Amino acid sequence: MTTDANAAREQGLDLMPRFDANGLITAVVTDVASGDLLMVAHMNDEALKRTIASGDAWYWSRSRSELWRKGATSGHTQKVVELRIDCDQDAVWLKVEQRGPACHTGERSCFYRAVRSPEGNLVRV
Amino acid sequence: MTTDANAAREQGLDLMPRFDANGLITAVVTDVASGDLLMVAHMNDEALKRTIASGDAWYWSRSRSELWRKGATSGHTQKVVELRIDCDQDAVWLKVEQRGPACHTGERSCFYRAVRSPEGNLVRV
Numbered sequence: 001m002t003t004d005a006n007a008a009r010e011q012g013l014d015l016m017p018r019f020d021a022n023g024l025i026t027a028v029v030t031d032v033a034s035g036d037l038l039m040v041a042h043m044n045d046e047a048l049k050r051t052i053a054s055g056d057a058w059y060w061s062r063s064r065s066e067l068w069r070k071g072a073t074s075g076h077t078q079k080v081v082e083l084r085i086d087c088d089q090d091a092v093w094l095k096v097e098q099r100g101p102a103c104h105t106g107e108r109s110c111f112y113r114a115v116r117s118p119e120g121n122l123v124r125v
Numbered sequence: 126m127t128t129d130a131n132a133a134r135e136q137g138l139d140l141m142p143r144f145d146a147n148g149l150i151t152a153v154v155t156d157v158a159s160g161d162l163l164m165v166a167h168m169n170d171e172a173l174k175r176t177i178a179s180g181d182a183w184y185w186s187r188s189r190s191e192l193w194r195k196g197a198t199s200g201h202t203q204k205v206v207e208l209r210i211d212c213d214q215d216a217v218w219l220k221v222e223q224r225g226p227a228c229h230t231g232e233r234s235c236f237y238r239a240v241r242s243p244e245g246n247l248v249r250v
Contacts, residue, residue, distance in 0.1 A: 010230060013238070015245035026165055028153050035160035037209075040151055040216040053243055084162075085247065086235040087228055091165040093236045103212055105135060110211040111218045113138070118178055120140035122210065 010087050017048060018090040024060060025090050029102065031109075032081045032095040038102035039110045041070075043092065055080050057094055076100035135212050142173060143215040149185060150215050154227065156234075157206045157220040163227035164235045166195075168217065180205050182219055201225035 009016050017025050024042040031038050041059040043051065047067055050058040057070040057078035071077030078096040085092050103110040113122040134141050142150050149167040156163050166184040168176065172192055175183040182195040182203035196202030203221040210217050228235040238247040 013247040013249075015240060015247055026151060028162060028165060030162065037153060037155065037162075037218050040153060040211060052240055052245060083240045084236040084250065085238055085240065086165060087230050087232070087237070088235075091235075093162050105212050107212070110213075110216075111209040112212070113210055115140060115177055115208045115210065120177060122138040122140055124138075125209065 006088075009089050015085065016089055017045070017085070017092075018088060019045065020090065022062075024062075025092060027057075027059060027092050027094060029057070029078065029094045029096055031098050031102075033097070036109055037111055038096070038098055038108070048092070051080060051094075052083065057096060071099065074100070074104075076102065078102070131213075134214050140210065141214055142170070142210070142217075143213060144170065145215065147187075149187075150217060152182075152184060152217050152219060154182070154203065154219045154221055156223050156227075158222070161234055162236055163221070163223055163233070173217070176205060176219075177208065182221060196224065199225070199229075201227065203227070 019025055023044045027041045027043050029038045042062060044060040047058040047060050057080055059068055061068050077099045080094050080096055082095040083092060101108050112124060114125045116123045144150055148169045152166045152168050154163045167187060169185040172183040172185050182205055184193055186193050202224045205219050205221055207220040208217060226233050237249060239250045241248045
């Protein structure tokens with residue numbers, strides 16, 4: 001890619017998502033009320049388009065190889081309040097109103113453990 | 126992987142990072158003071174180990190194919206206050222004390238633009 005194209009992607013006001021070799025970008029999801037990180041997921045072009053068009057969070061499931069609307073089966077939907085994109089447009093930040101837990105384990109956030117020692121032991125937080 | 130191994134990874138207190146085909150996990154970095162999302166980067170095993178051991182944020186640069194300590198050349202270092210890992214251990218959350226801007230563009234956060242219309246136009250925020 002030329003320097004001009006890089007500059008347009010970084011400084012311009014056109015949405016030009018940079019999908020990886022698998023056609024995906026990273027989606028970082030935070031709770032608009034608490035600011036906490038809820039989960040990290042992935043979007044393909046269609047998931048991104050549906051999210052923008054509907055205001056509901058759509059992702060691409062790498063394990064199931066399918067498009068899914070978050071909460072379609074669990075009811076734990078995400079209403080997107082703000083959608084941001086990063087400098088090189090390979091990651092998006094969704095601030096959401098989370099209904100119920102965001103994690104499939106039933107935890108509010110997927111990030112329920114912290115590393116607390118140099119040996120790498122985890123603690124629940 | 127067996128169900129037991131999945132359960133250990135999700136519910137256990139051992140650090141068992143699940144690196145992808147390129148040997149990487151996703152690192153989500155927030156500002157411990159403001160809570161804002163600063164950047165998304167990647168870590169290989171060595172970057173994760175150095176981060177845990179030193180308390181400074183280390184990443185793997187996919188574009189340069191090298192290990193780097195954030196701020197080594199710019200001075201815009203990140204002191205890690207808390208390090209969390211997600212349910213399936215393929216993403217980490219770093220809460221950091223960010224010195225200077227986190228983004229190479231000079232912006233405080235890489236996420237300085239939001240999607241504001243169904244057509245996908247961006248606005249600076």
